[in-house]
Amino acid sequence: MRVRRYHEGMNLGFSEMVFIFLLALIIFGPKKLPEIGRQIGRALNEFKRASNEFKAQVESEIANLERDTTPQILPPAHPPQGAVAGGSLTEISPAEREDNHIVKAPDA
Numbered sequence: 001m002r003v004r005r006y007h008e009g010m011n012l013g014f015s016e017m018v019f020i021f022l023l024a025l026i027i028f029g030p031k032k033l034p035e036i037g038r039q040i041g042r043a044l045n046e047f048k049r050a051s052n053e054f055k056a057q058v059e060s061e062i063a064n065l066e067r068d069t070t071p072q073i074l075p076p077a078h079p080p081q082g083a084v085a086g087g088s089l090t091e092i093s094p095a096e097r098e099d100n101h102i103v104k105a106p107d108a
Helices: 014-067 094-099
Strands: none
């Protein structure tokens, strides 16, 4: 007993192709067969083109994601309680001092 294994897609042998051709010739007739063949060829080409475009778009998006995944370290929104501020100093209004419970040190 002979076992056939199909590895990638539909691998048709010569005898299967002849059988399909004869069956199509009987069903559609010799006049319509060339037009049907052209339509099938166009449809397969369109499917192949769309498949290649989709594959290229997916690969492009993956490349964009890989390029854009550099981690960004952001500074904290508010400095930790009791931390010394860096950079330039700003004047705090008396209302803000009372709201934030900031006590002004006595002038020396």
